[in-house]
Amino acid sequence: MFLKKLEINGFKSFAAKTVLDFSSFNNQDSGVSGITAIVGPNGSGKSNIADAMRWVIGEQSMKNLRSKKSEDIIFAGSGKKSKLGSAQVSLYFDNSERRLPLEFAEVSITRKIFRSGESEYLINGSRVRLQDIVDI
Template sequence: MFLKKLEISGFKSFANKTGLDFLNNSGNKNSQGITAIVGPNGSGKSNIADALRWVLGEQSMRNLRSKKSQDIIFAGSREKARLGSARVTLYLDNSNKKLPLDFQEIAISRKLFRSGETEYLINGSRVRLQDITDILAKAGI
C-alpha cells in the first residue's frame, strides 16, 4: 500500500482544486521511493501536511494551526471570493490488499462546510470517521 495522490480543494491556501501525484518513477511496483515537497516560505508546504492530517481524521484545530474549524476553509483573497467548503481526498494504492477493502485503489475524503457539517467518504460512499480509523488501524496506520 502506498500514497498515490492527494487532492486539495478549498483547504486553507488551496482555493482551486490541486492534485499532488506521488509517482513511482522506477516502473517497478515493488520498489520504494521518497517524495519531497519543496518550495519557498509561504508556498503552502505546511498546508499540505495539514491537509493530510485532516483527511485522516485530525480533530484538533490547534494541531492544524487554526483556531476554529471554519478557519481551514479558504477565506478569500483580492482575486477570489471565500469558499463554502473544503475538501481533501487521499488516494491509496491497495493492490497488496493491506487495507481490508476489496478495491485496488481507495479514496478517503473529508469535506467541511461553513455550517460546520463534516462528511467522510470512502470511494464516494459516506462513512463515519470511526470507519476510516478502524480500516487504517487494521493496516497498521
C-alpha cells in the first residue's frame, strides 16, 4: 500500500485545486519505491499539506491543525481571490495488496467542510461516517 495522490481544494492557503501525484515515485511493478520530500520557502504551504493529510484521515483538534475554529481551514480569501465556501481534501491509496480492509485496488478518502460547519466524509465516493475513516 502506498499513497498515490493528494488533492487539496480550498484548504487553508490552497485556493485552487492542487494535485500532488506520488504514483511515479512508487512503481510496484518495477520494484521501485521512492521517498518524497516537500520543500519550499517559508510560507509556501508545506505545513498546510501535512495539515490537510491529518485532517482528511480524521484529525478533529483545530489546535493540532494550527487553527482556532473549523472555518479557519477554509481558504479565507486574499487581495486577489475571494474567500471560498468549502474545502475538500482527498487521499488516494494503492490498495492492490489489500492492506486496507476494503475490496478495492485503489481507495480514496475524502473529507469536505462547508462554512456552515457541515462536513462530509467519503470512501471511494460513498458517504460514510468519520468513524469509518478513522477505523481503516
